[in-house]
Amino acid sequence: MAWDTEGTRTRLLDAGVRQFAALGFAGARIDAIARDAGINKERVYRYFGDKQGLFAAVLEHELGAFFDGLEIEDTTPEGIGEFAGRMFDRCLARPELPRLLVWESLELDAPVAVDSREPTCAVNASRICASVGGLGGAAAEHLLLSAISVVVGWWSLSRLTEVVLSDPASAAVRRGMVVDQMTALARAAGEAGRAG
Incomplete structure (x- = not known):
């Protein structure tokens, strides 16, 4: 055989x-x-x-595909919030992903799957620029990193969530907060960019 x-x-x-x-x-x-x-x-x-x-x-296998199909579709601040919500859904379905992201940073000297991850991140950063008037490329990249951090923090800082949140197990509440807060952050970043 x-x-x-x-x-x-x-x-x-x-x-x-x-x-x-x-x-x-x-x-x-x-x-x-x-x-x-x-x-x-x-x-x-x-x-x-x-x-x-x-x-x-x-x-390489898991993180290389992390952003597959996760692109900002609606170029408004609400679209950035919804993008974060869809990323949250992906992590909820595959809770190993946020933990692997953390282990990558803790245990490796360089990121993996850069060739497959960088282009999707660049597309999303450029869509953030389009979504948030007055925001430059570097600021858009930082807003993207903030969205990723806000999403994966619920899993990667699970002990802290038990201390901070009165209901740390409510995925629906957390998802709603992620969407609302990323939408508000995108709006605020746009206002700051236009004022600056």
Whole structure:
């Protein structure tokens, strides 16, 4: 019987997502990843070389596609709020993504999947410029980073949300706040840009 190379690789990537999202690179163990995937740990080495290779492959696969289909469609401040809401929905469906973003920053010296992430970020920054009159390119990039930070903070700062929020588990309330606050921030940024 032929070995299902692609299926094995996919199972290892999926197990890597779960283990690395939960524990980061330093905390995840090859044995646990292989056990989670239901595959002999030798396959990790065969397909990815080592734990670093698997970590890089997981981040490339997951974060490279993070922004796929997430573009600002409505070039108004409300459109920026809705963009943040759709990003929130993506993270709600895949809570490993915000955690992997955090682990990328904590454990790597350089970002992964730059070739696939940078163009989408550039498109969204240019749409922010179009959405918010008077806002320059650098300010639009910072507003985009603020939107991403506001969204992923609910997951990446989960212990702090338990301290700050009286109902930290309400995704619907948090999503509404993200949309409203990013819309207001976009409006304020536009006013400041026009005044400056």
